[in-house]
Amino acid sequence: MEAIAHAAGVSVPTVSRVLSGRGQVAPDTRERIRRLLDEQEYEARRSSAGRSTGLIQVVFPGICSGWETEHVRGIEQVAQEAGVGLVVSVLRRGEALRRGELMRTDGVILAATSGVYAAGARVPTVALDPVTGAAAGAPSIGATNFHGGRAVTRHLIGLGHRRIGLVTGAGALRCSRDRADGYRAALEEAELEEDPTLIVEGGEFTHRAGLVAGRRLLAHGHPPTAIVASSDTMALGVLEAARQRGVSVPGELSVTGFDDLPASRWSSPPLTTVRQPLQEMGRLAARTVLRLAQGRAVDHQDVELSTRLIVRESTAPPGS
Amino acid sequence: MEAIAHAAGVSVPTVSRVLSGRGQVAPDTRERIRRLLDEQEYEARRSSAGRSTGLIQVVFPGICSGWETEHVRGIEQVAQEAGVGLVVSVLRRGEALRRGELMRTDGVILAATSGVYAAGARVPTVALDPVTGAAAGAPSIGATNFHGGRAVTRHLIGLGHRRIGLVTGAGALRCSRDRADGYRAALEEAELEEDPTLIVEGGEFTHRAGLVAGRRLLAHGHPPTAIVASSDTMALGVLEAARQRGVSVPGELSVTGFDDLPASRWSSPPLTTVRQPLQEMGRLAARTVLRLAQGRAVDHQDVELSTRLIVRESTAPPGS
DNA sequence: CTGAAAGCGCTTACAG
């Protein structure tokens, strides 16, 4: 504060008045001081001076589906048990989190969010469903996406499918690539050749993206008999595309999801999918930031919790 | 702090050491001071002395469905625009929020949560989907639930239904009662007699509750030809009950929901429902707490945003 | 509208 006052050519009390909003300050003086506070990313000692704020924060790239909800449930449980509050923030891709926002909490969980934007703020950080290559040094928590992708694809191959489409997820996330790699591994071990025209980039884990990709695959000259979607919401979009085209599921087309959100049980037909323990991942992420916030060491740097194939009614042998 | 030190028979620095956790304090001294801090609900000046914390808080009775997600999306938008953080908490019915948790924020949105537990804490409060009779004095934000309940029931009557079942929602919430009253009003204006055996208390807005209530109504000696569920998740449960019993929807049974969650479009058949502007309600609630937090007056004490009937494919004339 | 001075709540070496 003294530095700011000096730089602005005013006394400390004047800076204080600007900060608190109490008392009279000339408009241009106020403006000059504000600019300096911004530039120097000034944070009141009160909130950053090593004292606990009793808060942890989770950052999502958006709140669109049940995925975030499940994570929040898990994280909130642990936060409540630990007596700390949970701040939920949305940081759209490309946006930078203002530094003050991070500094006001004891730790941050970056859920499917790039750590780059948080690099400067020295706040304990954990990556939940980490973005490729980001959040260097931060512990990460994911699921065995490769195994999950391989397991659903094997399931379809086991049913007799030979032309299996893939709708990929958000490209920046490691989980998307791992699922696609699992798909490829299953094809390879069954000695099925990969057909690049059956792989559609979904781009985002949304119903809309699944609908668009599903339409494209169904319009294929020699369409697949099964489609592996990279998330449940995408799979619901693929189901919608099938419905619109009058293609019956699972009779003419098998469809699979990934996540096992509650909605996957409520769709019709109920989705065959890969269960990710989203709540448990949230709980583990929360426990991990809390450990870091206490200055304790973490047991494991990078953890993947296991996924499990859930067979419901959206898959069947081809042409059944 | 001086008062605590005096009561504990120690000096101010000793109390400070207990608070910060730094430095040595004899176990029994620490215990005695801790107890006094708890008793006197001590809050560091830093966070409660009228200064803004830059945080608002939303409290839910649980995080179970897309309902909370939609509210959070709206609230988060406004919070982000205003540059304040959003704390999300869960307060199960009957639990009391610890006072410190509320005091650390500038304002609280009680979403379907009783205000009783927040009464002591002098924090600006807004009720979102207010609980009956609670949160005295706090502005409230809801939807035109009565009109919505009447509109769907009229829709079913218009299709020719005469035996219409009702699955009620969470009894403590005003929205549940209003929806049921709308149902009754529609029956009455059509001069249909209310059959109490066709009204089942759902108790909670869950898939499970809808499934159980749906089973009961379908096992009725003279079953209804249509069922009005008090929420989308409940309606999805009713659909599941129909599927399990081999009752086709909408051929043999029409089913309606309430909310218009994304999942209502993805079910099969897609649900006829009543749209509530959940995100907008969240935004309004957030703007209202922020106004209160600034000490400004609120435009309207109690607001109901309008609902709208959305006709999809889960309703049809009886026996079609 | 601003600063010098006093003050407030809390923390931090230091001494015992």
Add this chain to the structure above:
DNA sequence: CTGAAAGCGCTTACAG
């Protein structure tokens, strides 16, 4: 393990 004293960051009357 604890307190007296100094100190830190910030705020608040007060004077001009």
